Amino acid sequence: MPETDAVKQTVQSQAVPDQDILLSARGLGRSVGSRRLWQGVDLKLQAAERLAVSGPSGVGKSLLLRALAGLDALEDGEVWLRGKPQFAWPMPQFRAEVMYLLQRPAPASGTVGTYLAEPFSFKIHAGKSYEPGEAARLLKHLGRPPAFLDQDAAHLSGGEAQLAALVRALLLSPTVLLLDEATSALDAETAGLAEALLRDWLDAGPARALVFVSHDRAQQERFATHIQPLSGMTE
16 A cells, blocks of 8 residues: 555544534644745634634745645645545535635626626536525625626726625535635725624524634634634744
8 A cells, every 4th residue: 555545544544523623624734945834733613613814924824724725735734624534525525615715806707697606507516506686685785786796797896806706605605614815805894794794604504614814903803703823933
């Protein structure tokens, strides 16, 4: 048996699934070139929790979210979703369950409604259907009228693009939402509306949770259920 397979089987055998834990990580580490950003990062995320990742600029907070989402290969440690190791999931399915939102969403074409409906045509989301009424309901909670669905997605402001990306993610109903400065372009009032919508989304179930990065300390303190410090390695 190849050594890597043996290691994976050992890690899997040591994992003790906890039905209350949606996402967990143990012993994560990351380097960029010769610089070690962080190591030994552990976390556990239960249903309805809102975990803020906090740390100085350049410490690698976004890289941690990318590792949790399976977008970057893990250098050290392991990630589990509902007690199953990340490597044991088909990666498209894992990324549909653990969904990562960028600070600056990728440019979109067509109307906002077209943009929201697009992922429902992907094979990984077979069995899900786009509901314009639900999209309009979510947008209403964010202070946007139904006519917003007919706007040209290519000409949205930075804040409007963040709102559209957030609604698209919520419509797809992931298990864990990873938000990387996903409300940074919003004014304070709209950011508050987004936080309220996310609380409602988590409470509505099924079991869901989120992890977010924000440089806004006030947002961390009012919105997070707990905070995960991420400290840089000493030289």
